[in-house]
Amino acid sequence: MNRYLLLLLWVSVAHMGFSQVKKYNYYKDIHGVQEEWHKIILTDDIYAKTSQHLHDIRIYGFAPNGDTLEAPYILQAKENKTIINRIAFKRINESHNDEGYFYTFETPSKAAINEINLTFRKDNFEWFVNLEGSQNQENWYTIIDDYRILSIRNNSTDYHFTDINFPKSKYKYYRLQIKSAKDPLLTKVSILESQTISGSFNTFKVDDLIYLKGKKTQSEIDVDLGKVSRVNSLKLNIDDKFDYYRPVTIQFLADSFHTEKGWKYSYKTLARGIVNSSKENVFHFDQKTVRKLKIIVDDNQNTPLNITSLTVNEIINELIIRFTKKADYRIYFNAKHPRKTNYDIHYFTKNIPDSLQELSLSKTFLIPKEKVEKDKPLFESELWIWALMAVIIIILGGFSFKMLNSKEVGL
CATH class of the missing domain: 2.60.120.260 (Galactose-binding domain-like)
Structure with missing residues (x-):
């Protein structure tokens, strides 16, 4: 009896694994699995057949004993990453003359900066600015010259371009000149070191x-x-x-x-x-x-x-995949109403090696679907209907004749 129960359980598990695979319409064979961790780079032909959110991708393996395994993965986009470090500073001087308004800032001597953000209490302007740097406020060196800043605000538009970007500089003092005949009403200044880590x-x-x-x-x-x-x-x-x-x-x-x-x-x-x-x-x-x-x-x-x-x-998107058992693995994609994956490895990314071997993929295979045959109608021709009606009429006529005869005998 136990053997039959185990056999039934194995068949049920195998059926569940197969039914998971049947949800998908395409697959590619995965070649080269040797380590616990590998990566796969998604290709254009996979994108063409997956949903916009890429939830309909799964990695399944088929073990020699018949087990169906699901390998967990992390989808990792190789995008640019920006790290912003805000630099403390003092606004130590403000002045103006016929050439514009001047602002002097003192920063820590070890700080390197490459961005200044400006906020004004007025809109609708177009000004040009100069930025200079100095170590002693006596010798000044040009960093940028005639840099355009702009603000447009009306019923249909609210646009501001007041961020100043320049090559990384390291001075103790910075002097900003805004070429405006009237007070620009500068209310806020942010001095930053912005570092971009390039993606792929x-x-x-x-x-x-x-x-x-x-x-x-x-x-x-x-x-x-x-x-x-x-x-x-x-x-x-x-x-x-x-x-x-x-x-x-x-x-x-x-x-x-x-x-x-x-x-x-x-x-x-x-x-x-x-x-x-x-x-x-x-x-x-x-x-x-x-x-x-x-x-x-x-x-x-x-x-x-x-x-x-x-x-x-x-x-470029990568799948970071963990393989725990030997099996023949495939990547499956294109399914209706897919659910977003929820694997434990998302919480243990520190355990993933820095260098991963890339796996190769086969061509794309279409998964054949079983055609669901419609139940054939009992009567495919009107002749059958007429024949059936004739039989019914004959049977009803026979019963009626017998009833009439039985009444005559009774009389």
């Missing part, structure tokens, strides 16, 4: 832009990246020398469907912001799988901008 990206340029006929006050541009890509930032390259400041919306093709009148396309917003001539027009957003984009620029009554190309940052 594939950067490529897209020159094939299609300008569409949209509203008179808008420019609408279609962009095909040429392949499915996982992106988290892009830059609009604008070949205009005049000053400009315009709202822009960047959308991606999220869905398409066919109707009697042809194909319909559904776009979702990827990013909103401002393109302006005072800085690089780079837009950052949560990573998305995209191929086709639409760029909408609000020109209002201005001459349309000449956007010549896009520079796209394609982010």
Whole structure:
């Protein structure tokens, strides 16, 4: 009896493991598993068949004894990381003359800085600033010259560009000149050391832009990246020398469907912001799988901008995987209504080795699905219905004849 129970339990577990796999539509074989920890770099063909949040990815292994194993993983995006260190300082001097308003700051002698953030009590301005450094307040050295800061605020726009970025400098004193005829009403200053740890990206340029006929006050541009890509930032390259400041919306093709009148396309917003001539027009957003984009620029009554190309940052995502048993492992993807993973290894990332061997993947395989056959109707032809009705009529007629005969005998 116990043998039968164990056999039934084994069959149930095997069925559960197989039913987990059946939820997915594609898989790739994983080659090269030798250690406890490995990594896999996700590829474009996986992105093309997974959901935007990447929840429908699982690693399953098939052991020699028939067990189905699930290997836990951590999805790790190789994005840029910014570390900001705020520097203590004293504002020791303020003055002004015909050339503008001057502010002097004293910082610790060992501090290195590369960013100053300014806050003003007024809006709608355009000023140019100089920044100098000194060790003794006698000899001053230029750090930046004629750096543009800008504020635009009205019913439709609230834009401020008042962060000053410059190469890392190490002086005890800094002197800021704002070239304004009136008091700029500087209310707050933050002095920072900003350090960016570079991630891993594939950067490529897209020159094939299609300008569409949209509203008179808008420019609408279609962009095909040429392949499915996982992106988290892009830059609009604008070949205009005049000053400009315009709202822009960047959308991606999220869905398409066919109707009697042809194909319909559904776009979702990827990013909103401002393109302006005072800085690089780079837009950052949560990573998305995209191929086709639409760029909408609000020109209002201005001459349309000449956007010549896009520079796209394609982010690299890694799966950090722990393998505990020998098995033939596969990566499965593309499932309906997937749940986000919840593995213990997320709480023990310090135990993951710094250097991991990358695993290779096979081509993509489609998982065949069993066709559910519809129950055939009992009567596939109207002749059967007529035949059945004839039989019923004959039977009813026979009963009626017998009843009549029995009544006559009774009389």
